[in-house]
Amino acid sequence: MTIPKRIQELIGASLYTEDNIGMSGAGVRLYPDMVLKISPDDENARREAGVMGWLRGRLPVPEILADESEGGYRFLLMTRLPGLMLCDRTVVREPARLTGLLAEALEMVRSVDHTGCPYMADLDTELAIARRRVERGEVDTDNVDPATFGPGGFRDPEHLLSWLQKNRPSQELAFTHGDMCLPNIFTENGRIRGFIDLGGAGVADPYRDLAIARRSLHDNTDGCHGRACPGYDADALFEYLGIRPDREKIRYFTLLDELF
Ligand SMILES: Nc1ncnc2c1ncn2[C@@H]1O[C@H](COP(=O)(O)OP(=O)(O)OP(=O)(O)O)[C@@H](O)[C@H]1O
Ligand SMILES: [Mg+2]
Structure with a gap:
């Protein structure tokens, strides 16, 4: 290269x-x-x-x-953005502060005025991209939650895609980041400093970001990326945001992300 x-x-x-x-x-x-x-x-x-x-x-x-x-x-x-990624060890070991920062990040993205934004990432757009990925065999099934495919889960990406097409939730539209995980958010002096990895950003349902942020908080505090805070309940994120979590949308958007 x-x-x-x-x-x-x-x-x-x-x-x-x-x-x-x-x-x-x-x-x-x-x-x-x-x-x-x-x-x-x-x-x-x-x-x-x-x-x-x-x-x-x-x-x-x-x-x-x-x-x-x-x-x-x-x-x-x-x-180059200064500061630390939210997945930095020094940030993760204070989970309450981390959760507050993640909530601040979500609110910043959600409050971007999306009027006239030419970048769409709603379900029509995302399911069409997912279909192309499934057809070309581009879905990486090694890099997913072990419960997604196999006994008790979906047979294969095609099966998951058809479930997602049949079970579309109603959509509210806002600006979304598209990969709202801890390594894509920077903090400095106790505030959010900036965002990176924006290739998938666009107008979509806010649960697209909420679901990924919740999963990343769980994975980094008491999951596959480290157990710095055993037993930490990632649902605390919704308390910080003052919203009652919509479990069906969380499940739907977490599953949709498995095809990307
Ligand atoms: N502008 C930037 N300022 C500071 N660090 C950066 C910047 N861009 C990238 N990085 C670092 O490089 C890492 C990977 O960058 P990025 O997330 O854009 O790539 P990626 O391969 O698309 O990531 P992923 O596959 O995890 O989504 C970031 O997590 C961060 O540590
Ligand atoms: Mg990244």
Whole structure:
């Protein structure tokens, strides 16, 4: 893979560290003040710079310095956000504070005025993308909740997709992040500093973010990403937000995410 010339000129000979936390096949190079995200040039990667541009002035997101496509890869050069990811050990070990920050993050995203937003991520849009992914065999069934597929669960991605098509909940529309998990949210000085990984962001039901945020809070406090706080109840998130959780929507959007 060759880095496009325009990007090479901007990064010069700066040293970088590599971040492999992502699961989408993207490689991320962390420079002192910049980040170069290299991804397969798919739908998500193609949207990311556009969504981030639209969000400037509406939500704290990195500034885009260059966005190039070459050799089947997308190269997104952006400013580096300061602060810590919400999945940082020092943040997770204080679960009440973490939950407050996550609630603040959800409220910031939800209150973005989506009037005129050209990026849709509602069920018509998402189920159509899910269908293409299922048909092309792109769903990674190794990277899902072990209970989703198999005995007591769905036979395969096709079975899950047809359940999702038949059981669509009513939708309320708001701006959503699309992958509202702890490593995509930064905090500094006790506040939310910014958001990254925005390729799937767009107008959708707010439970799209609530379901993923709840699952990520659970996975990082007492689940597959660490048990820093055994027994912590991730439903505390809904108390911070002052809403009564809609279990059916949480289940629906958590299952939909298994196809992405
Ligand atoms: N602008 C940025 N500022 C600071 N850190 C960043 C920035 N962009 C990416 N990172 C770091 O790189 C990691 C991966 O980036 P990102 O989440 O955009 O990639 P991804 O591969 O799509 O992730 P995933 O597969 O987890 O959704 C982040 O969790 C973060 O640690
Ligand atoms: Mg990420």
